Amino acid sequence: xxxxxxxxxxxxxxxxxxxxxxxxxxxxxxxxxxxxxxxxxxxxxxxxxxxxxxxxxxxxxxxxxxxxxxxxxxxxxxxxxxxxxxxxxxxxxxxxxxxxxxxxxxxxxxxxxxxxxxxxxxxxxxxxxxxxxxxxxxxxxxxxxxxxxxxxxxxxxxxxxxxxxxxxxxxxxxxxxxxxxxxxxxxxxxxxxxxxxxxxxxxxxxxxxxxxxxxxxxxxxxxxxxxxxxxxxxxxxxxxxxxxxxxxxxxxxxxxxxxxxxxxxxxxxxxxxxxxxxxxxxxxxxxxxxxxxxxxxxxxxxxxxxxxxxxxxxxxxxxx
Amino acid sequence: xxxxxxxxxxxxxxxxxxxxxxxxxxxxxxxxxxxxxxxxxxxxxxxxxxxxxxxxxxxxxxxxxxxxxxxxxxxxxxxxxxxxxxxxxxxxxxxxxxxxxxxxxxxxxxxxxxxxxxxxxxxxxxxxxxxxxxxxxxxxxxxxxxxxxxxxxxxxxxxxxxxxxxxxxxxxxxxxxxxxxxxxxxxxxxxxxxxxxxxxxxxxxxxxxxxxxxxxxxxxxxxxxxxxxxxxxxxxxxxxxxxxxxxxxxxxxxxxxxxxxxxxxxxxxxxxxxxxxxxxxxxxxxxxxxxxxxxxxxxxxxxxxxxxxxxxxxxxxxxx
Numbered sequence: 001x002x003x004x005x006x007x008x009x010x011x012x013x014x015x016x017x018x019x020x021x022x023x024x025x026x027x028x029x030x031x032x033x034x035x036x037x038x039x040x041x042x043x044x045x046x047x048x049x050x051x052x053x054x055x056x057x058x059x060x061x062x063x064x065x066x067x068x069x070x071x072x073x074x075x076x077x078x079x080x081x082x083x084x085x086x087x088x089x090x091x092x093x094x095x096x097x098x099x100x101x102x103x104x105x106x107x108x109x110x111x112x113x114x115x116x117x118x119x120x121x122x123x124x125x126x127x128x129x130x131x132x133x134x135x136x137x138x139x140x141x142x143x144x145x146x147x148x149x150x151x152x153x154x155x156x157x158x159x160x161x162x163x164x165x166x167x168x169x170x171x172x173x174x175x176x177x178x179x180x181x182x183x184x185x186x187x188x189x190x191x192x193x194x195x196x197x198x199x200x201x202x203x204x205x206x207x208x209x210x211x212x213x214x215x216x217x218x219x220x221x222x223x224x225x226x227x228x229x230x231x232x233x234x235x236x237x238x239x240x241x242x243x244x245x246x247x248x249x250x251x252x253x254x255x256x257x258x259x260x261x262x263x264x265x266x267x268x269x270x271x272x273x274x275x276x277x278x279x280x281x282x283x284x285x286x287x288x289x290x291x292x293x294x295x296x297x298x299x300x301x302x303x304x305x306x307x308x309x310x311x312x313x314x315x316x317x318x319x320x
Numbered sequence: 321x322x323x324x325x326x327x328x329x330x331x332x333x334x335x336x337x338x339x340x341x342x343x344x345x346x347x348x349x350x351x352x353x354x355x356x357x358x359x360x361x362x363x364x365x366x367x368x369x370x371x372x373x374x375x376x377x378x379x380x381x382x383x384x385x386x387x388x389x390x391x392x393x394x395x396x397x398x399x400x401x402x403x404x405x406x407x408x409x410x411x412x413x414x415x416x417x418x419x420x421x422x423x424x425x426x427x428x429x430x431x432x433x434x435x436x437x438x439x440x441x442x443x444x445x446x447x448x449x450x451x452x453x454x455x456x457x458x459x460x461x462x463x464x465x466x467x468x469x470x471x472x473x474x475x476x477x478x479x480x481x482x483x484x485x486x487x488x489x490x491x492x493x494x495x496x497x498x499x500x501x502x503x504x505x506x507x508x509x510x511x512x513x514x515x516x517x518x519x520x521x522x523x524x525x526x527x528x529x530x531x532x533x534x535x536x537x538x539x540x541x542x543x544x545x546x547x548x549x550x551x552x553x554x555x556x557x558x559x560x561x562x563x564x565x566x567x568x569x570x571x572x573x574x575x576x577x578x579x580x581x582x583x584x585x586x587x588x589x590x591x592x593x594x595x596x597x598x599x600x601x602x603x604x605x606x607x608x609x610x611x612x613x614x615x616x617x618x619x620x621x622x623x624x625x626x627x628x629x630x631x632x633x634x635x636x637x638x639x640x
Contacts, residue, residue: 303537
């Protein structure tokens with residue numbers, strides 16, 4: 001069956017990043033067992049690509065200090081691809097030892113954000129990745145390349161297409177084909193999605209692009225819409241929209257996995273994932289964390305879960 | 321300047337429905353003066369179409385019991401169109417007396433929702449509208465027609481295009497050209513938006529369609545995207561996303577005006593409204609109500625409000 005919107009692809013692949021991008025900003029400790037249960041629940045829902053954790057310094061991101069234990073606890077029988085973020089060779093070695101299926105290196109499209117985020121220049125970041133690639137090759141696993149601030153930088157403002165294309169080419173030169181465009185601080189817009197996708201298709205034709213949006217300014221799924229119209233088939237999202245800072249509504253994080261699935265389902269785009277089962281995992285995470293997550297479908301329920309007639313007060317005369 | 325996305329219109333008109341659809345579900349009394357200040361602030365931001373209030377039974381919707389006082393307090397020097405919802409002839413007479421520029425009648429596309437909402441059949445609703453139209457004609461003002469549950473009914477499920485087209489035709493027969501499709505319980509999806517717009521354009525060619533979405537399942541702005549691609553130039557939204565029930569995240573209401581403006585601005589679609597000024601009004605409403613509103617831009621701030629470099633902790637190594 002083809003999609004219901006002309007120009008949309010028939011099927012897409014979702015990478016669940018809640019365990020990493022979602023949880024990393026949460027100060028409250030999430031027990032290792034809960035992290036494992038979350039991933040195993042999402043595997044049961046049909047997700048097959050995960051950014052499970054990151055092998056960064058435990059001091060820098062305490063929530064990720066159980067990276068190896070989380071990986072060890074995940075059910076491998078589904079044949080899913082489990083990846084982890086690695087900032088340097090030491091992290092890459094820990095990731096290999098823990099049994100990741102692929103590792104993700106990351107740098108920013110803007111110099112000042114790279115400095116602020118990883119405390120070195122983009123050039124030095126790229127140099128460091130060569131060693132990570134060697135470690136991965138020796139272990140027989142793939143390296144994926146993430147480009148942070150790919151749609152704008154909180155310090156520099158707009159980022160040109162050329163800066164993103166240059167990094168994608170540098171990744172390609174190292175043999176890294178799978179590129180993720182990260183909307184780090186929620187600056188992606190539909191026209192930027194369009195121009196990034198077209199620029200990469202033209203200038204780095206061998207690359208396989210994944211789009212990673214944040215819903216910081218409410219247009220996360222509108223950006224997905226733009227990406228789908230460009231034929232992009234890979235998206236990253238977070239169960240329940242995990243990752244928004246609970247007490248600062250402005251810090252809304254990744255787009256929400258089950259809301260993304262709802263959009264895809266309704267547009268006839270196959271994802272192979274059961275959105276209701278993802279919503280169940282989201283509700284369990286909400287219970288565990290003790291505050292509302294930004295996901296909408298997890299609270300509203302399925303579109304066709306019909307209500308008994310007395311659910312609406314008669315004669316309110318106002319539900320236009 | 322043309323829009324940045326091919327197929328989008330160059331300009332759209334936003335009708336602000338926060339004072340009516342946003343406030344009506346809020347139990348906490350919003351003082352008349354605050355309602356007036358909200359509308360006057362939005363006028364200063366550039367909005368020129370408002371659904372200001374409803375002339376319903378005060379017992380049924382206590383928040384709207386000051387309808388006439390609110391209308392009397394609004395600055396008319398901007399030449400904005402101020403409309404009010406009217407359920408019956410009595411409401412229409414009160415609305416005329418209070419000086420509305422147009423009135424909005426409403427009924428549901430689905431029989432069971434019409435029964436639940438206004439306690440009568442759709443046929444009887446239509447009969448009642450004839451008297452309202454006479455009252456409006458005598459007063460020299462226009463009547464607009466809203467169709468609730470236009471994208472789905474919480475009791476009956478899917479609603480066919482034909483049910484919506486039939487009501488639009490019935491409205492047209494009464495001389496009502498301006499039709500609003502109401503996404504009463506957040507069941508609109510991009511393919512439904514597409515088919516409703518195309519059906520109405522083909523079957524009720526004289527009608528002027530406004531789209532009114534709720535963000536209940538997170539796809540409100542994706543539905544706007546679909547509407548823009550159909551060339552639809554009229555949208556309804558609520559400042560701050562007002563209307564979501566504060567203590568039930570599932571009850572997210574209307575799409576948020578300043579988030580909609582952000583999407584339009586970034587796509588090069590003119591609205592004539594200053595989104596930052598709308599966000600200021602949203603923040604004042606949030607302070608007044610005492611709980612977070614669902615709007616995103618009001619919390620995140622403008623896309624290019626650059627941060628000082630020390631705003632991001634160095635060496636966190638995690639902001640991919």
